Amino acid sequence: MTADTDPADDQGAVDLLEPAEGVPPLVTDRAALADAAAALASGHGPVAVDAERASGYRYSARAYLVQLRREGAGSFLVDPIACDGDLAVLGEALRGVEWVLHAASQDLACLAEVGMRPDTLFDTELAGRLVGYPRVGLGPLTEHLLGVRLQKGHGAADWSRRPLPADWLTYAALDVELLIQLRDAVAADLERQGKTAWAEQEFEAVRLAPPPPPRAEPWRRTSGLHKVRRPAALAVVRELWESRDELAAVRDIAPGRLLPDAAIVDAALREPARRDELVAMPVFRGRAQRRLADRWWSAIERARALPRSRWPASAMAPDGPPPAHRWGDKDPAAAARLAAARAALAGLSERTGTPVENLVTPDLVRRLCWAPPEAPDAATTAATLRELGARPWQAELAAPLLAEALLAQPPEPPESSASSAPSGTAAQES
The missing domain is CATH 1.10.150.80 (HRDC domain)
Structure with a gap:
């Protein structure tokens, strides 16, 4: 285990079944929403934020419940549907405040849809990946780092249902109950491993990421x-x-x-x-x-x-390099570069305790190895990585290793037995 915690510690985890201050009332009108915004604005420190959607039940990815918690303010459960889908007053109340989310990329779009956009972000799931925890779900991280076991069971529920059942609201409130403490524990491990700057760049990339382009042929x-x-x-x-x-x-x-x-x-x-x-x-x-x-x-x-x-084509036109398993036939030199790059990044992952896909995304590595720069020194490789979307910390860390990998050559084909045997022997065998 590469993280700073031991799974054995989880055996003494305590079940958390109710929020310490009880389940807050559901905010369902503009007056209550204004009161919640004022309370959150008067709090201190980061704010924990979560959202519940109805994936698997609804076509849209809208938020059907938003949960918030901040020291000095307490917890709030907000129904965006009852509030006309406009929670901008909450976003304004939290200007300049760090938002703590778990797996933020899943929630930022639906939060933006209701008028909530963070100025700064801390993603506990992404931070956990950088640290190297073996399990980075909210429940496992809370157990590992805080010794507390959260209630499970409603994450995949139909949150568009109304009225929302009481046990669902308890589950939702618990999702933000310990998120700030979890943030502090993960941040301490980031600092110990010298990865705070990595995390800050990753969080900002998630916060500013544009919506994904529509798929050419989604069917x-x-x-x-x-x-x-x-x-x-x-x-x-x-x-x-x-x-x-x-x-x-x-x-x-x-x-x-x-x-x-x-x-x-x-x-x-x-x-x-x-x-x-x-x-x-x-x-x-x-x-x-x-x-x-x-x-x-x-x-x-x-x-x-x-x-x-x-009629549709039998297969969609490729966007980028062909599948890696075909490289050996199409371009043996590219296949050699990719094998060397993968080996180098696997070693780097082992040394840093960070998963390979968080060091450099596999798609980026394939694109680099399929069409490398003409002069693949470390500086040029770093610049190419940044052009392909790598963060500065990723380019700085991986470029020297990848530049060397880009010089790899395919193995020489073995000589045939006929050509390598003495001429007399070959003549006798023929």
Whole structure:
């Protein structure tokens, strides 16, 4: 274990079943929201922030509950839906205050949607990765570092449900109950390992990260798509996926709850000739699916009416280097560079106690090794890493090792036995 704690310490963890000050009342109107903002503004130190979404139940990624806690102010549970989706007054009250979140990249977008954007950030999950803890979930970290076991069980619940059950609110309040103490414990380990500057750069990169660009062909993420080979059948998958996605967005329902991916793939493979054949298939014969049968059959008919020129390609055009397992055939020199780079970063990970993917992302390493700079010295390699998105600390730490790896050459092919044997021997064997 590379962290400064021992798993054996967890055996004495104490269960935390209720917040020390009790579960706060749910903030559901503008007056209560203004009171919460005033209280938080009068507190001191960082503020713990969390948000609950309804992933797997809703199409949108909006926040259905926001939890906050600050010393001198206490804890608050805020219902963004009841507050018209506008919590900007909380964001203004916390200007200049450090926000502490766990796995911040999961929550920042939905918080920004309700008007809450941090000026400075501390991410306990990301910090835990840099330190090298073997488990970085909120529960395991709280057990390891604080000796307290949090209540579990509602993280994947349907938080769009109203009214919210009392035990869910208890769970939500506990998520921020110890987050500031956890932040302090992880920060102390960062400081001991000399990684505070690393963490600060990582936190700022997360805070300022733009939304991911839309995928070129999002339907290709359909589970089980690898079973569908023919372009005509892929067209059916695409039309069904897009029809489902359109309806899911309108109804704000998770797409898989309207029609499972497995049913889409099944329809593409079985090729029903008529609507009644479609509704006789598993899943499609269900009551909910029969009500949508016309929609799904129309999607299939649209796909079949497409000319060949509009069929999807068998595979999506690559964005970046080819899969690494093909490099040996396509470009043996690139394969040698990648193998050397991976070995060097594995050694660096071992020495620093930080996972390889946090030192330099695998995608960045592949791009560097596939198309290296012309003069791969340490300075040029560091500049290339930064252009590809690496943080300054990553470029400074990894560039010397990667610059050396970029000089790696593929092994010489072994000489054939015929060419290496004495001419007389070869003549006799022939």
